[in-house]
Amino acid sequence: MTAAASLRTVLDEARRRRKSLVYYASTADEFVEQFDARNVEVRFRESPPLGPEPFAVIRDDGDDGEVRGVVPVATLRAFVEGPRLPDDGTRRLTPEYRAVLELLDDTVFASLDRRQLLLTSREFEDRAWRVGYGTLHVGFQTPAAFRAQASTYRRLAGGSALDVHVYLVANDETDDEANEIPSIPGVTVHTEPASEIRPYWFLVFDGGGTTDQQFALVAEDRDDGTFYGAWTYDPSLVATALGRLPTPGDDFGSADDFGSTDGTR
Amino acid sequence: MVDDGDPPKQLTALDTEVWNDVDDAPSTDALFRALANRHRRRVLWYLVDDSETTIAELADALVGWEASDNVIVGPEARRRVYVSLHHHHLPMLSQADLLTYDADSGAVRLTTSSKPVEDVIRFSHRYEHALARRDER
Incomplete structure (x- = not known):
């Protein structure tokens, strides 16, 4: 899978x-x-x-x-x-x-807008920050979306022992500036493989090893400015979301997994 | 002003026809004991409008009232309301011949059709509502 x-x-x-x-x-x-x-x-x-x-x-x-x-x-x-x-x-x-x-x-909303997702993401980022350690995976879709949150992620990774993994897809048809990816200590950016994760806005947190702080927010871009999405605290669903995301210690080597990092660490 | 359906006009009017309508009414003491509790007043008021319901729906309604002042009411608080209806309030109202409660099916039905009883239930609800509004001012 x-x-x-x-x-x-x-x-x-x-x-x-x-x-x-x-x-x-x-x-x-x-x-x-x-x-x-x-x-x-x-x-x-x-x-x-x-x-x-x-x-x-x-x-x-x-x-x-x-x-x-x-x-x-x-x-x-x-x-x-x-x-x-x-x-x-x-x-x-x-x-x-x-x-x-x-x-x-566990409620699947048919059309969440960016503002709802942004606020919901904020709350989940705060939760991970309050735990202070563990692995947080964040799907930004585009470099521009990540750049817009760069200061937030600088605080998030800088002020905690969180291991933050960011996933995004560069757009081949735009210039290099549009694809510029901020380099943030404590944040590993994954850009490969590309197109299959492009539709997903997600935040998945492993809870720092405990199940009671875990969460997953997953939203699928419907190409009309809205998203089909849900959030969950259920450990089995969080495990599913984490399933193919790199875990600490992985070499991210297999063809099916996300590719190499851009070397920010 | 919100329409209260059929607001009491003159509870004490010497209208013999209305005051004969007490065949299935509870004793005076039982009626006013029933009305001496906020939850029971709300249950009776709910039933005057909709004479057949369930304990689950009554629990929802009572908790919904409390929710107005809170962000969220959790399952534990609702459970407490349900249990107090089941063990205390509904048996007491049933004893007073105001309603029937089938503990197996959860069905609750208003049994009195007495106009003076209905009026005093509406009156007590409206009175409470007016005082709540006064206290908000």
Whole structure:
């Protein structure tokens, strides 16, 4: 299996995990359509007027499954309508956003936009940073996307013992400047093999050897500016995502694996 | 103003026809004991609008209320609400002849159809809502 195939497998496996979301409110609105996830059955349930603010109950395994959590719909709406980046220029996320990330793991969203992925990536980068060690794999798609995050990754790798591996694909049709790759201590950049991982925006963290801090965010570019994607904390799915990514000590030599580094270490 | 369906107008009006409608009503003490708890008031108010439901849905609704003030309510908190409904509130309301609760199927059904009882349930809910709004001001 190639690295791209194992990333795809994470999405396929997550999609098999059915969830249900029951949306309680006194009047229906567009939220049911807005919540566009492939493995979640969303239903509206009318509640009497003068009741609670609209809320949602999320269960595993369909209607009879265990309750995962209950949240105000406003919390979920802030995510599905597109979260706002903090005005103060910090990387701080709102508690609401964190709650969504806790509650909606293994949920396969049909169309995540770049802003949603950027904020979600921030949260996961922070988690890896807080652990402070372990291996973090990050798929940037293009050199330009990596350059835009260079200062973040300088802090991430410089301020921790994290072993960061970055994957990207140079564009043959543009000039050298567009393909320039920043050199950051503690970050190993992989540019081979190229085209098969081009569609994937991903962050996979091995948890520094413990399973409770592991995560994988995998999103597939749909060529229309949106991504089909999910995040997971499930050790077996994280293991699948890690499957074809180099582990510390690998010589990255086999034809199926990612190729050599650019020698930044 | 949100439409409350059928708001009580004059609870104490000397309308003999309405006040005869107490055949299946609980005793005065049982009714007001039932209404002396926030969870039970909410359960009764929910049932007045939708007389047949399940304990699972009532637990969802009660937790949904709490969720309004929180970012997220987890499975443990919901479990506690479910258990308190099952062991305490629903048996008590059933004893008061206000509803039936089938512990096997989870079905909950409002049994009283007394207009004065319905009015006092709506009244107590509306009163609580008004006080909550006052406290927000």
